[in-house]
Amino acid sequence: MPKFFETIARLPDVYRPVEERLRDQQEVERKFMLPLLAQQASRCMECGIPFCHGAGCPLENNVPETNAAFRDGDYAAAWKLLSEKSPMPEFCSRVCPALCEGSCTVSLNLEPVMIRQIEKAVSDYAFEHHWVKPDAPEKRTGKTVAVVGAGPAGLAAALGLNRLGHTVTVFEKRPQAGGLLRYGIPKFKLAKELIDRRVALMEASGIDFEYGAAVGDDLSLNYLAKRYDAVVVASGTPSPRDLPLPGRDLSGIYFALDFLNGGASAENKQVLIIGGGDTGSDCVGISARQRAAAITQIEIMPKPPVERSPSTPWPQWPYKLRTSSSHYEAGDDGHNVRRWNLQSQKFLGENGKVTGVEVAAVEWELSPTGRPLKFAPVPNSTTVIPADLVLLAMGFLKPEHKFERENIFAAGDAANGPSLVVRAIADGKKIAGRVDKFLAK
Ligand SMILES: Cc1cc2nc3c(=O)[nH]c(=O)nc-3n(C[C@H](O)[C@H](O)[C@H](O)COP(=O)(O)OP(=O)(O)OC[C@H]3O[C@@H](n4cnc5c(N)ncnc54)[C@H](O)[C@@H]3O)c2cc1C
Secondary structure (H helix, E strand, O other), X not given: OOOHHHHOOOOOOXXXXXXXXXXXXXXXEOOOOHHHHHHHHOOOOOOOOOHHHHHHOOOOOOHHHHHHHHHOXXXXXXXXHXXXXXXXXXXXXXXXXXXXXXXXXXXXXXXXXXXXXXXXXXXXXXXXXXXXXXXXXXXXXXXXXXXXXXXXXXXXXXXXXXXXXXXXXXXXXXOOOOOHHHHOOOOOOOOOHHHHHHHHHHHHOOOEEEEOOOEOOOEOHHHHHHHOOEEEEOOOOOOEOOOOOOOOOOEXXXXXXHHHOOOOOOOOOEEEXXXXXXXXXXXXXXXXXXXXXXXEEEOOOOOOOOOOOOOOOOOOOOOOOOOOHHHHHOOOOOOXXXXXXXXXXXXXXXXXXXXXXXXXXXXXXXXXXXXXXXXXXXXXXXXXXXXXXXXXXXXXOOOOOOOOOOOEEEOOHHHHOOOOHHHHHHHHHHHHHHHHHHHHO
């Protein structure tokens, strides 16, 4: 059996040219020709014990089998294998950091198989060929379930429960479905028509959506729990972490999500993003598209190593430096835009408007394997980063839920704290199974 992973290299670049994608606002990734990706699929070792499936993907996708079917041009089989496990692969294959690739066996010595790109090709092919149909159950059970929140966890729970024959209504406080898929993740990572397409399929399969319905405000959770046989709370993590430093009340300081949803413009601004994660990176991408004058992203943590840190040995998700498409768009090859080991001290301003942030350097104590343990300020290291737009991207608070009725379940970020789309979907799917068992009692 030829070892294609040794002779075929992983494709180096998955993105369209920077200037093109900054201009057109479309999804940043290129669409690959199927034969080129089939070659990539042939890099899969088809491991007897696939870690991508077991240790990597929270949905336990049938990765090696899907890769093999795709490589052989059997797209129908590839779609069947993929959709058996992943209820909305069109989302995961665009926004997932690809936990599967972090535990791909090939990645022990070489670049991992392009599992996410292959998944995207399979899923796009299935939609283009109208294989994805409304999934209405043959028989209804007569049981009713209310789902609170139409983010990925709520959508996955609704899909699973509806398929099992229960009658599902999704209550969503926003005017449209998607949760952070729509109101967080920018369209250059995920085109919003894909959410509309999925919701249309769900409606056609018998799931009802009520928009503008804020549970706790417009109607109570208790009411839902009495009116429905079960309730799934999938309302995410609505509260962003604040930075209550002196000067916080100056104008020009926004939470990242408000900025990402059009609450401020970065055009010609000196943008400072506080927080080095995904949300911060999305702010970099939007700022670049709005032609900011300067973009800086700061992080209190140390700069991760370029290669997998020994603190996260294979098959764990590697702790290492990740440079996103947005960073490249802002001219960052890993060094220009981002700065590490910086703690914000105070916001500075003039005439009520922010003009910069005073920061101090910190030094980290690392574990023997390189995991950051604790930090201490570096004396006399204070500097000022000028900024007239400051974006707070320091994550979200885990909500506290105390349910008094046994027919209320929580799923996704609402249950587990801020995480990933794939984990929210996996949790929504799992909760559908738990609710089904509860309803069968
Ligand atoms: C800017 C940003 C970028 C991200 N990028 C990525 C990424 O690239 N890849 C990735 O995997 N993850 C990413 N994430 C994380 C990911 O989006 C979340 O983990 C995921 O969306 C959580 O899904 P969820 O369904 O649990 O919650 P959410 O997506 O937050 O959905 C919750 C839904 O509940 C609704 N809701 C809330 N309260 C109520 C109420 N009282 N009544 C009715 N409805 C209510 C909300 O309006 C929302 O629609 C990102 C997060 C952010 C903020």
